[in-house]
Amino acid sequence: MTEYNDPAVRYYQEVFDQCIHYLSIDGVIFGFHQNQLKVLLLRWKGTDAWSLPGGFIRKAESVDVAAQRIMQERTGLDALYLQQFHVFGEAVRYDQEATWRKINLPVDGAKWSERTISLGYYALVEHSKVIPTPDFLTEVCAWWSLDDVPALLFDHNHIIAVALLSLRKDFNDQPLNHLLPDTFTIPELQRLHETILGLSLDGRNFYKKVMASGQLERLSERRAGTPHKAPFLYRFKPSEPTNRLPTLEAKTA
Amino acid sequence: MTEYNDPAVRYYQEVFDQCIHYLSIDGVIFGFHQNQLKVLLLRWKGTDAWSLPGGFIRKAESVDVAAQRIMQERTGLDALYLQQFHVFGEAVRYDQEATWRKINLPVDGAKWSERTISLGYYALVEHSKVIPTPDFLTEVCAWWSLDDVPALLFDHNHIIAVALLSLRKDFNDQPLNHLLPDTFTIPELQRLHETILGLSLDGRNFYKKVMASGQLERLSERRAGTPHKAPFLYRFKPSEPTNRLPTLEAKTA
Numbered sequence: 001m002t003e004y005n006d007p008a009v010r011y012y013q014e015v016f017d018q019c020i021h022y023l024s025i026d027g028v029i030f031g032f033h034q035n036q037l038k039v040l041l042l043r044w045k046g047t048d049a050w051s052l053p054g055g056f057i058r059k060a061e062s063v064d065v066a067a068q069r070i071m072q073e074r075t076g077l078d079a080l081y082l083q084q085f086h087v088f089g090e091a092v093r094y095d096q097e098a099t100w101r102k103i104n105l106p107v108d109g110a111k112w113s114e115r116t117i118s119l120g121y122y123a124l125v126e127h128s129k130v131i132p133t134p135d136f137l138t139e140v141c142a143w144w145s146l147d148d149v150p151a152l153l154f155d156h157n158h159i160i161a162v163a164l165l166s167l168r169k170d171f172n173d174q175p176l177n178h179l180l181p182d183t184f185t186i187p188e189l190q191r192l193h194e195t196i197l198g199l200s201l202d203g204r205n206f207y208k209k210v211m212a213s214g215q216l217e218r219l220s221e222r223r224a225g226t227p228h229k230a231p232f233l234y235r236f237k238p239s240e241p242t243n244r245l246p247t248l249e250a251k252t253a
Numbered sequence: 254m255t256e257y258n259d260p261a262v263r264y265y266q267e268v269f270d271q272c273i274h275y276l277s278i279d280g281v282i283f284g285f286h287q288n289q290l291k292v293l294l295l296r297w298k299g300t301d302a303w304s305l306p307g308g309f310i311r312k313a314e315s316v317d318v319a320a321q322r323i324m325q326e327r328t329g330l331d332a333l334y335l336q337q338f339h340v341f342g343e344a345v346r347y348d349q350e351a352t353w354r355k356i357n358l359p360v361d362g363a364k365w366s367e368r369t370i371s372l373g374y375y376a377l378v379e380h381s382k383v384i385p386t387p388d389f390l391t392e393v394c395a396w397w398s399l400d401d402v403p404a405l406l407f408d409h410n411h412i413i414a415v416a417l418l419s420l421r422k423d424f425n426d427q428p429l430n431h432l433l434p435d436t437f438t439i440p441e442l443q444r445l446h447e448t449i450l451g452l453s454l455d456g457r458n459f460y461k462k463v464m465a466s467g468q469l470e471r472l473s474e475r476r477a478g479t480p481h482k483a484p485f486l487y488r489f490k491p492s493e494p495t496n497r498l499p500t501l502e503a504k505t506a
Contacts, residue, residue: 020275022312023370059275063342063370087337087372089316117276117316119340169426 008105008137019056024116025063026054026088026156027071028163029080031127032179035188036145037195038127039160040074041152042138044103051153052160053141054118067121074141076131080123081178085166086159088118093155102153103137122163124178146195167196177236185223185231186210261358261390272309277369278316279307279341279409280324281416282333284380285432288441289398290448291380292413293327294405295391297356304406305413306394307371320374327394329384333376334431338419339412341371346408355406356390375416377431399448420449430489438476438484439463 029040041050055070057063064082071080092115100106132141144150149160167174179192190206210216217237222230282293294303308323310316317335324333345368353359385394397403402413420427432445443459463469470490475483 020370022273023276057342057370059367060344062344063340065344084340087316087340089310089372091313091315091318114312117273117310119342173422 006106011137012105015056019058022115022117024054024056024118025067025070026052026118026120026154026159027067027074027082028052028085028120028122028160029071029075029125029130030122030163030167030179031125031130031143032192032195033127033143035191035195036147037192038143038145039149040130040132041142041144041149042074042134043140043142044137044153045139047103049102049153050144050150051138052156053135063119067119071121071123073135074133075123075125076133077125077129080125081175082121082123083166083170083174084119085122086120086162088120088155088159088162091115093118099153118159120159120163122167124174124176126178126181128181164196168198171196183219183221183233183235185233187231189234259359264390265358268309272311275368275370277307277309277371278320278323279305279371279373279407279412280320280327281305281338281373281375281413282324282328282378282383283375283416283420283432284378284383284396285445285448286380286396288444288448289400290445291396291398292402293383293385294395294397294402295327295387296393296395297390297406298392300356302355302406303397303403304391305409306388316372320372324374324376326388327386328376328378329386330378330382333378334428335374335376336419336423336427337372338375338423339373339415341373341408341412341415344368346371352406371412373412373416375420377427377429379431379434381434417449421451424449436472436474436486436488438486440484442487 031038031040040053042053043050053070053074055066055073057066061069064084067082067084068080071082072078096115127143132143134141146160146164149157151157152160176192176196180189186207187203189210190201190203193206194201215236216234219233219235221233223233224230284291284293293306295306296303306323306327308319308326310319314322317337320335320337321333324335325331349368380396385396387394399413399417402410404410405413429445429449433442439460440456442463443454443456446459447454468489469487472486472488474486476486477483
């Protein structure tokens, strides 16, 4: 049984012993960079196969704590802004045998779990603060623009699609400042809104609405390195605890 | 070990053998009756302790299918309108030993599961079509107005509170017709909106908005047995697949 010397199989044995069976957590970690909404993906060792970050819940661990632990390990960030968004509980979510072959795991090692129900969480993080960190099953952890995400392992393309729909649905309840650096320009803020909503917004209306919300303050600095007239930098007023912007109606530009 | 003759303990042994460990489903079944939003509750045999309906997921069963099965058994309704709304995953959700004593289960029978993570679903049902049916652990299945719900077993008061918040948040995406009989009056529809939102709405604005949505049609009949001028009956137009009403802004009457 040489395959049981495989560290991955030993890991799954450990999970079997210490974690809740049949349940996993998958994380869609959203970041905003270069005017694009991005997600953090992992490439599995010795393959060109990518997946979302994920993990398992220890037997006496709160589900939310497990999600924090898993996302922290991949980002280096404490106290991430996390949101449960869906339970992926189909009896057969994907072809398990074919998937395990792709990532070079011995297929009979998969027997420990006939199925996994996944609890989907999304995180909103500030791109520049993340230190993408693979786990010991993977060798690359990297940002992918949502438009370029390749065909992923498991049902992870589906999970991302549902996460994005949930983020859109929750849009007006989400503290978007988690996705932004401390200072930003109004066009950058507008692009973030447009990217999440999948819509074009009218620039002048957008400016009026976000300024009318009273939650932003203009700094005296402007964005450096901008070719044309440099736009001013803004930040969320520190006194506003939620940093939420008002409901925005979409207007095609 | 006479306690293992207890049918409840035998049931939990069966659950242990056939279902996914550590996971349960709890259902908040919402109905609308006599201008009140109500939930379906169960009274446990030989006690005055009430809980939500719930159950477990078979090892090869989809989570959504399990939820349908569980809610169908308590309501007699097929193909209920169900919505996942939250995973209750705290490491300690309630005092398990005290709870099991309240419902006369031998406490060491609880050892099969040190904890349960609950997947919360809410259902929107038409009150008049439901046949409330207890399971073999309970002896009464009955509607309770949300305002009168007693202190429940487990963390079920908390689960109802989160379900109601979720229903409010999802309000404009929900097909409310599931909560209504085929025909209804505008004041009844308004009361349903007010009850879910926990707000008073201005009657004239409400009427204008719902009529402007174009989704309702007035019948020639009026509500019988109304003391004053009998209001007309309406129904959702059969041609509208979603039967969703437009976003309503709250106005205190």
